[in-house]
Amino acid sequence: MSLVNAAVSEPELAFTLCDAALLERLSGLSMPLTARDCMAALGWRETVLPEKLADRALDRIHFGNEFCERLLPHRPQLERVVDWSVEQGLGVTLLTPMLADRGIDLLPRLLERLPEQSEVVVNDWGVLRLLREQFPRLCPVAGRQMGKMIKDPRLPSAEWASAIPPGMQSSLYPKLMRRFGIESAETDIRPFAEPADLQPNGLRLSVHLPYGYTLKGRICKPGSLSLDKQQKFMPGHSCQKECLVYFSRMQRTGCQSPHELPSFLRGNTIFYRHGEEQQRVLAEALQQGWVNRLVLAGDWNENRCAD
Amino acid sequence: MKIVAPISKAEELEPVLEAGADEVFFGMVPQEWTRQFGISTVSRRLFGNIREYAEMQWIIATAHAAGKQSMLTLNAQHYTEPQMQCLIELARRFAGEGGDALILADPALLMAVVELDLGIRIHLSSIAACRNSESARFFGELGVDRVIFPRYLKLDEIRDVAASLPDMEFETFILNDGCIYEEGVCHTIHLPQQYGGPICMDAYQYSFYRADGQRIDKAIQQALLQNEADYKEWTWYKFSCGFSTSEQGYTFGPCGLCAISRLARDGVTAIKIAGREAPLERKLKSIQLVRSVRDRVTSGATAQAVYDYASNVRARPELCHSGYMCYYPEVLEEVECGQPGLRVALPK
Structure with missing residues (x-):
């Protein structure tokens, strides 16, 4: 079953934006905003969605970054994105990463600017606590870093994946989430995924595409580019936000798995691109109506290189 | 400040305690786990786990007899529901035998264990990636007694979290086993x-x-x-400077020895030597090394004196001065600025 031609139910569509400067490209598009137009505006060569959904109006913008504390937006950036989104009739979701205290201290200034009932994707239990204590008017969503599973793009066979199944299907996972006011969770589609991974577990499910993340670090290789050698790779090091400009494709030079998924490094995070298997699983889950929302990688991608 | 060290089998316990460990942690893969789930890991380590309940009982009792504590690690990022049931039974038996603390990472398992009220301390594994005060508060409310910080926190960040939760205990990495990324959000397998x-x-x-x-x-x-x-x-x-050691057998690689003064001053309760799967000799040398620095700090040496000792004890100060070996490289900057003159008064 191919994803593009899949007969699907109608999930919500969200489009992610990390670099607020790219909002200009979306602002010039005719209304209503479709996934196809937005992706083309950001340089995508293909629309990674079922045809039926590609020309449907977007529902929501996911703004910010899930992986790096240094990419927490400045308030004027957030304001621009919020104001524009509200004007377009789009919902707003703020993406937040794991944070040190300094980042936690910056959050209230951002959260207070979000419209009532806006979503905040949390990948840090401290951020969740802050939301619950100080911003109960906002809706927390469990981010991808909370739903643990093996996502190694090098796995030699399905046996390796089945040895450690994902934890999200355990009844304790939604129980934990609901205890803390979470009704929705985001997820990746793992290598050697099975449709059952996406079966309803009591939480509304958002699925990212066309990439999953494999791992992240606090130390950022590209972010050390402009630093003196002795300052590189230190905890909490500064950077020039090189991740907004550069990314690296990764090629294994030793052994290769016949199931190897193409990987790339952007900022401090390694991602893999979905293969046929992930597309098949997603198509089936869409057909079953299990997916509440598709979250499209907007500007955080590896698809716009010139080669 | 306590030294926390790993053991991978019961016979390592006594030498590790004699070398100076105050607390030991170990993993256990019960036979029924392997039978039921067909895998030989409970806690992210394929090797270096004990398998028999009798060993577990002996470790708990022997540690107590020496006035020390033992902790069981159940710290994979996540478990399935049947796995959790199996681990809950293991936790129950460990607590029943008088074990001192469980090291947990999966919040769902943590919640389930706390609900059982086993009368045992809960230590939050570094895998849970708790790196801010709000997060520590969250886990404290969930029932955690001690937070083991993940790698790559700055000393100031550790200080601030510890200061904001004076009733909570904190543990940090001090020697061995670097991880390039963040263990709590690395979703790969250490493949053969x-x-x-x-x-x-x-x-x-x-x-x-x-x-x-x-x-x-x-x-x-x-x-x-x-x-x-x-x-x-x-x-x-x-990666341990090419997995090398000094002539005395002390390990090179990830190290925070010269930061012990700061950590002690800033409210860190325990310092952790990593490397459960390492040979016993490496564990013992690591404990001796950490102890030699910790004891200097405890006896009131200045931070500068501690730094001078720690950076020269392995006779390769240039490795220290690179900063790349450091868990807490900011100490180097302070030394260069002539700042670490503080004298640390600690309870013995």
């Missing part, structure tokens, strides 16, 4: 070498692109390649 090994040590070639599709100019391309070379050098340090 024939499949590439751990992803951080796998042979990858990186090709660079601009996200806007433009060409990268030559100077930037050159800088990116140099950055790649620097990163490779950094990883060499993080």
